[in-house]
Amino acid sequence: MNIGDAAKRSGVSAKMIRYYEEIGLIKASRRANGYRDYDESDVSVLQFIRRTRDLGFSLDEASSLLALWRDRKRPSREVKRLASQHIEDLERRMREMRAVVRTLKTLADHCHGDERSDCPILDDFAAATMKKSARKRPPA
Amino acid sequence: MNIGDAAKRSGVSAKMIRYYEEIGLIKASRRANGYRDYDESDVSVLQFIRRTRDLGFSLDEASSLLALWRDRKRPSREVKRLASQHIEDLERRMREMRAVVRTLKTLADHCHGDERSDCPILDDFAAATMKKSARKRPPA
DNA sequence: CTTGACCTTCCCATTATGGGAAGGATTAGG
DNA sequence: CCTAATCCTTCCCATAATGGGAAGGTCAAG
Known part of the structure; x- marks a missing residue:
């Protein structure tokens, strides 16, 4: 063939x-x-x-x-071990994704999503790593 | 800097x-x-x-x-749209992963996972695409 | 002036897949 | 029997985002 x-x-x-x-x-x-x-x-x-x-x-x-x-x-044990590891890996990744989705949903829920320009989503992206200074404006 | x-x-x-x-x-x-x-x-x-x-x-x-x-x-609408699309993408991928996990868990649940060699996990991998013939043995 | 800690560019590897070119083999139709 | 279409072959390129490492220039401290 x-x-x-x-x-x-x-x-x-x-x-x-x-x-x-x-x-x-x-x-x-x-x-x-x-x-x-x-x-x-x-x-x-x-x-x-x-x-x-x-x-x-x-x-x-x-x-x-x-x-x-x-x-x-x-031994079927070896096969089961590979499968179980893969399951755990998938579950770990799903947990991470779920956390991200939760965060994004919260942000999106607070965003008007209309013609207005103020947007808590971008505010979060810009401020996430800052300690205490005022909310950052887009540089340059 | x-x-x-x-x-x-x-x-x-x-x-x-x-x-x-x-x-x-x-x-x-x-x-x-x-x-x-x-x-x-x-x-x-x-x-x-x-x-x-x-x-x-x-x-x-x-x-x-x-x-x-x-x-x-x-307009904040545009930002929200990107975020929402991403959320949907993540949720779609999580659904796919969840389906895979369900399948694998079912297979793993039926696998002894001990010294015995018979293993429904490998049986599934080998037989999944076959129509009706007997369960395949490892070729070659 | 030497040494070490930077910086630069350039190349390579990863994972799994597809696109496409150039050229040889086969097959179907006339 | 010839030709065109459809295979097949290998080889190179691209993808996404990241890291490793080499060769060589720069700078700062001693």
């Missing part, structure tokens, strides 16, 4: 398939004419990678998961 | 200050010896940028916000 078909069947672009090969994530056999050649199991691997990517794992993590998948005797 | 002091006072690294100048976000005057020279208002601008970055705005958005800050007659 040519790279184009492998791409269609796996949902991974041909560009990315070549890239994954370049970084050593996957391998590909070549035909006499130099074309890469893929079979069903290659497509399965690509689908596996795609699934991990869709779930937010990095290619590095995808690589580890792939190794675990290939090792039929791996 | 040298770039090092501007960096300390603004919380923006010297490296980034130079980069912001390179992409046209800020400007800097030079002294006779070629050193960049900053004053209080430059520091204020850097602090403003830092605040917007901390709140997750892109440098592109930071640029727009900076322009609005400098334009004392801008």
